[in-house]
Amino acid sequence: MSVQRIRKVMTRANMSDYDAMRDSFDWSDAQALLDGLPDGHLNIAHEALDRHVAAGHGEQAALRWIDKSGNRTDYTYADLAQQANRFANVLHARGLQKGDTVYGLLGRVPELYIAALGTLKAGCVFCPLFSAFGPEPIQARMQIGEARALITTTRLYKRKVASIRDTVETLKDVFTIDGAAEGTTDLAPLMAAASDSFTTAQTLPEDPALLHFTSGTTGKPKGVVHVHQAVVAHDTTGRIALDLRAGDIYWCTADPGWVTGTSYGIIAPLTNRATMIVDEAEFDVTRWYDILSTEGVNVWYTAPTAIRMLMKAGADAIGVRSFPDLRFMASVGEPLNPEAVIWSNDTFGMPFHDNWWQTETGGIMIANYAAMDVKPGSMGKPLPGITAGIVEVSGNTVTELTAPMAMGELALRPGWPSMMRAYLHEEARYLKCFKDGWYLSGDLAMRDADGYYWFVGRADDLIKSAGHLIGPFEVESALMEHEAVAEVGVIGLPDETAGQIVKAYVALKPGYAPTDDLRLDLIGHARKRLGPAVAPKEIAFRQNLPKTRSGKIMRRLLKAREMGLPEGDISTLESDET
The missing domain is CATH 3.30.300.30 (ANL, C-terminal domain)
Incomplete structure (x- = not known):
C-alpha cells in the first residue's frame, strides 16, 4: 500500500514524543492535573470554570459569541461562572434534585452554554437537543431521559414542544429565554433574581452528568450516559489530540446538540482555559474565512462535510485573507478523505488532522497529533491511555489480528474516563458492546505496520x-x-x-x-x-x-x-x- 506522508516538524506541541508519553501515561496522573472537590468528589463545571476564577483568570474571555448579524459579545470566565451559578440556583429553587435531567433545545446562543454548565453545577444531568429536531424526536428523547426541565425559546416551544408536552409526564418546567408563552416560564426574571453564588454539587466521579442520543437503524434512539469523570478525558484529549493551550483562541464549529459540540465545544476548551468562539449562524464560506482571520483562531475543529464545502468553493474564496495565528486544524464526524487532507496542506500550509471517536467513547480515542507525520486518509494512532486493536469476533471469543492491514472490527480495552456507562434503560444492548475484555465499536478498520489505523466502514456497510x-x-x-x-x-x-x-x-x-x-x-x-x-x-x-x-x-x-x-x-x- 503506497501512502503519502505529510512530514511534521512541531517540537512545541503539547505531545512532542508520542511513544514516550504512551509509555509513561496514567489516567490517575491526568486526573491529578484537575482540582477535584473535597473527599474525592468531582464536577465538570468546577473544572471548567471555578478553578480558573480561583486561580486569578476570571477576567479572561471564556466565550466569544458572534450573533447572526456579526455582533460580538465576550463572556469572561467570571461572567460564565456567575451566570452558571444563577441557573443552578434557579433549578434548585424550582425543586430539581441531583440526577434530574435538564434538556436544552436552543441554537448556538450563550444561554445554551450557561444552562449546560449551570445544570452540571447543580448536580443535574444535561441533555442537548438539536434545535432543528421536530416534535417526534424531541418527544422520544425527553421520554427516554425522563426530562424534568427544558430550556428553549417561545418559538421553538410553540412549534415543536407544546403539542407533545403532555406526553412527557416527568416534564415539570419549561424555561424560555425570550419571554413567556402559555405553559412556559420566562427565564430572565428568575436569573435576575437568583444569586450569582452557588456551592457546586458534591458529585462523585461516577455520577451521571451528560446524556447524548445516537441514532440507529431502528426507530428508537439510544440514550448514552456519561459521568463527571469524563472531564478527565475531555481535558487530556483536548490538550493532547487538539493541542489546546491556555489562552488559545479555539473554534469548534459543532453544535452542542452533537456530542462533539459538548465534549469539545464546551468542556475541553474551558478546562484547558481557552477562549472559545461560538458562531450563531449556519455555514457560510465567506463568514467562516472571516472568523478564522479576524478572530485570530489558533485551533480549529470542524467536520469533513464543511471541509469539502470549502474545497468546493475553491481557493479564490479565501481572497486576501491570511491566517498567521492558525496553528492546528482537526476534523471529526466521519473519515476525512485523503484528498481533503492534501488540499488543506496546500491551502493552509498545514493538514487537517483526522481523529476517531464515537458518542459511546465520549472523547477522542485515535488521532493524528500535532508533532506526528500525517498519512492522508488515516485516523492516526491511539491516544496515550487507550489500548486499541483490530479483532475478529466468533461467538463469545474475540481474537486480536496482528498482521499489518488485516481487516477486522476496531476494538478498545475498556476503562478510559469518558467511556459510556449505560444505554439508558437498555442494559442488554449496552452489555452487547463488550465482549472478552474489549469494547466493540462496530467499525471496521485496519492497522498498518507503523501503527496507524485506517477506517474501512461500519460493519453493516x-x-x-x-x-x-x-x-x-x-x-x-x-x-x-x-x-x-x-x-x-x-x-x-x-x-x-x-x-x-x-x-x-x-x-x-x-x-x-x-x-x-x-x-x-x-x-x-x-x-x-x-x-x-x-x-x-x-x-x-x-x-x-x-x-x-x-x-x-x-x-x-x-x-x-x-x-x-x-x-x-x-x-x-x-x-x-x-
Whole structure:
C-alpha cells in the first residue's frame, strides 16, 4: 500500500514524543492535573470554570459569541461562572434534585452554554437537543431521559414542544429565554433574581452528568450516559489530540446538540482555559474565512462535510485573507478523505488532522497529533491511555489480528474516563458492546505496520462482491480525487451473480453537469485507481446527499431508499437528496 506522508516538524506541541508519553501515561496522573472537590468528589463545571476564577483568570474571555448579524459579545470566565451559578440556583429553587435531567433545545446562543454548565453545577444531568429536531424526536428523547426541565425559546416551544408536552409526564418546567408563552416560564426574571453564588454539587466521579442520543437503524434512539469523570478525558484529549493551550483562541464549529459540540465545544476548551468562539449562524464560506482571520483562531475543529464545502468553493474564496495565528486544524464526524487532507496542506500550509471517536467513547480515542507525520486518509494512532486493536469476533471469543492491514472490527480495552456507562434503560444492548475484555465499536478498520489505523466502514456497510470485501470509504476517497466530485456516498446492492455490486451516489462541484460522459469518466477513474473488482458498477448523480446534522453521509438511508426498506431513525437527518 503506497501512502503519502505529510512530514511534521512541531517540537512545541503539547505531545512532542508520542511513544514516550504512551509509555509513561496514567489516567490517575491526568486526573491529578484537575482540582477535584473535597473527599474525592468531582464536577465538570468546577473544572471548567471555578478553578480558573480561583486561580486569578476570571477576567479572561471564556466565550466569544458572534450573533447572526456579526455582533460580538465576550463572556469572561467570571461572567460564565456567575451566570452558571444563577441557573443552578434557579433549578434548585424550582425543586430539581441531583440526577434530574435538564434538556436544552436552543441554537448556538450563550444561554445554551450557561444552562449546560449551570445544570452540571447543580448536580443535574444535561441533555442537548438539536434545535432543528421536530416534535417526534424531541418527544422520544425527553421520554427516554425522563426530562424534568427544558430550556428553549417561545418559538421553538410553540412549534415543536407544546403539542407533545403532555406526553412527557416527568416534564415539570419549561424555561424560555425570550419571554413567556402559555405553559412556559420566562427565564430572565428568575436569573435576575437568583444569586450569582452557588456551592457546586458534591458529585462523585461516577455520577451521571451528560446524556447524548445516537441514532440507529431502528426507530428508537439510544440514550448514552456519561459521568463527571469524563472531564478527565475531555481535558487530556483536548490538550493532547487538539493541542489546546491556555489562552488559545479555539473554534469548534459543532453544535452542542452533537456530542462533539459538548465534549469539545464546551468542556475541553474551558478546562484547558481557552477562549472559545461560538458562531450563531449556519455555514457560510465567506463568514467562516472571516472568523478564522479576524478572530485570530489558533485551533480549529470542524467536520469533513464543511471541509469539502470549502474545497468546493475553491481557493479564490479565501481572497486576501491570511491566517498567521492558525496553528492546528482537526476534523471529526466521519473519515476525512485523503484528498481533503492534501488540499488543506496546500491551502493552509498545514493538514487537517483526522481523529476517531464515537458518542459511546465520549472523547477522542485515535488521532493524528500535532508533532506526528500525517498519512492522508488515516485516523492516526491511539491516544496515550487507550489500548486499541483490530479483532475478529466468533461467538463469545474475540481474537486480536496482528498482521499489518488485516481487516477486522476496531476494538478498545475498556476503562478510559469518558467511556459510556449505560444505554439508558437498555442494559442488554449496552452489555452487547463488550465482549472478552474489549469494547466493540462496530467499525471496521485496519492497522498498518507503523501503527496507524485506517477506517474501512461500519460493519453493516461492508460490501461483499464476488469474493472481495470492499469498504465504502475506500471507493468514496478514490472518487473524491476526481476534479468534478464534491461528495460521495457508496453502498452495496444485491446482485444474483456477485452477491453485491458497488453503487456510488455523487454530488458534483459547481460548473459540472451530470452527463453520461461524466458518469463513464468517473467509473473509468475509479477502475484505474481501485481495479474493476472494487470500482462502482453504477453511479447516480444527486444534488445533495442525505446527511446527519453532524455531517455524516447516511449510507444506510441511501440503501433503504434504493431498496424500498424501512428508513429507521432519521431524526438526525439534516439534508435530503434531491
